[in-house]
Amino acid sequence: MRTVPRVTVTVLGFLLAALALPAGLGALTATSAFGERYAARTDGAAPAAAPLRHDPAKPTAVVVVGEYGAVVSDTLAPYEILATTGAFNVYTVAPAGHPVPLTGGLDLVPDLTFAELDRLLGAAADVVVVPALPDVGESTSKPVGDWLNRQAAGGSLLVSVCNGAAVLASAGLLDGRPATAHWLRIDGYEDRHPAVDWVRGTRYVDDGDIITTAGILSGIDGTLHVVERLAGPEAAAKAAQAIGWRHYHAGTAASLVQAHFRPADTVVGLNTAFRWDRSTTGVLLTDGVGEIELASVFDTFGQSLAVSTLAVGPGAEPVRSRHGLKFVPRADPSAGELDRLMVPGARAADHRYLGLETVYPHRDPGFAFDGVLQDLSRTTDNATARWTAKILEYPADDLTLTGSAWPWTLTLRPLGLAVLGVLAAFGLIRIGRRAPRKP
The missing domain is CATH 3.40.50.880 (Class I glutamine amidotransferase (GATase) domain)
Structure with missing residues (x-):
């Protein structure tokens, strides 16, 4: 039987050591990120549905x-x-x-x-x-x-x-x-x-x-x-x-360039696995907010896997959207677990809560997702914003994005963990070699 050369075993051992820490810690962070997307509320709140108006003459x-x-x-x-x-x-x-x-x-x-x-x-x-x-x-x-x-x-x-x-x-x-x-x-x-x-x-x-x-x-x-x-x-x-949908084509489906995963799209892996300092943005629910305005905030941040969102409202009381849907916030804005506050809605009034940075993404005219994607770019990076637009299948080439081009800090994290794993393996080998052998 042919034996594997010692140098090959050593190289493979160091390779596994380099991969172990990034893979292990990244998997834990990724599991948490994906789990947040549909996390059910835990307070048992079950308010009644909004009252309905039904016109039998309409479909x-x-x-x-x-x-x-x-x-x-x-x-x-x-x-x-x-x-x-x-x-x-x-x-x-x-x-x-x-x-x-x-x-x-x-x-x-x-x-x-x-x-x-x-x-x-x-x-x-x-x-x-x-x-x-x-x-x-x-x-x-x-x-x-x-x-x-x-x-x-x-x-x-x-x-x-x-x-x-x-x-x-x-x-x-x-x-x-x-x-x-x-x-x-x-x-x-x-x-x-x-x-x-x-x-x-x-x-x-x-x-x-x-x-x-x-x-x-x-x-x-x-x-x-x-x-x-x-x-x-x-x-x-x-x-x-x-x-504000600028891409409507009457009578026929607009053509769509079939997307594929590209090297720049690896940014989602970095966000998912190595953004340990993921911020939490409170999203203030207010009566009369547009349904697409709400969707633009929760889906842009949710699909990016770079920012956590928490639906908040005064007293966590239910609100009604522009066309009558009922939503239930999960916390009061003063809950103390927020990094900043976002207030959806072109008609949103000014709000201030405990000195939180407050963002109004829909104050400028346009489609509701534009301002949120621009905010995502500013607070994370352009690569994350472009990946998110790609996942949303939103044509965003004409958006002005002002963030950094790439999340270099995130890129260094798995590399640093790999180096740490190799050093740990090297240290264990040295200790093993110095240990006294039994006669």
Whole structure:
């Protein structure tokens, strides 16, 4: 048997020592970062849903949230667009009525449970929007899949946003159909759901009674297309203008350059694994705030994995958004655990809490995500802001970003840990060599 040369063993040992500390500590930090995105509240708060107004003369559109939450922009952007038109009854629905966490810890009280919606309408909803759910493909998502099948059988127009396509695919609703999804996950879905004809390079795919959209903010284009179909192109154009969406194309899906993971995108790994000093931004919830304005803060920071968010409000009392959704803050702004305070809303009043730096990202006109991405760049770096825009599928090339080009301090952390691991291994070898040998 050929023996492995001692020098090879030594080199491999030092290599493993160099990797051990960065991998071990990075894994702990990454687990914490991903766990924060859908962390459920622990105080047991369960306020009643907001009162509903229902006009039987209007079609009803619903946005589904799962038992364990949903991506915040996938949920709130379609909701605001549909509500802005005034042409629909628009509700959020869930398997149960308790608050559910949207990305970043924004707790939404669903308007209706599935059973309550069925009793209200006595039939399927006209439009069902399906966002990405954190438990897609798991047994806990089965009630959602079963309910979606009943809605489809009743004639609903199903609209998936981003990885909501996986929810439809898991329910068997996309077999034999063309569909799209987020660029980062579509290859995996192609392997997992081979009966679906997965399409790349477009913001949405219209297959009649099912519309699927690409990543996150591509859901805006898909929802505007729904408005086109059911309320007319003029209503869609007005809705796009109302939310500041500059990328609306009437009648057809805007082309989309299919994204791929590039070397600069490794910044997300640095943020996830080695940003040990992740700051906490309090997000002040106020009555009348726009749904997309809220989504822009929680999703930008949440997708960056560089900043933690905490929904706050005076007395942690529930608030109502511009179109009537109910949200429940998790803490009072004076809780003492915040590094700064962000106040979403173009109409937000001035607020001051215990000397906290207060940021108003929507004071300047434009799409709600612009100011938040610029703030992310300023407080972290341009690479993080550009990665986040890429994940959001938001065309941000014309944004002025004023942060540093790259997070060099973060880059040095895994390198420093690798050097420390090698030195530790070297020290152990020296100690071993000096230890007296038994006769």
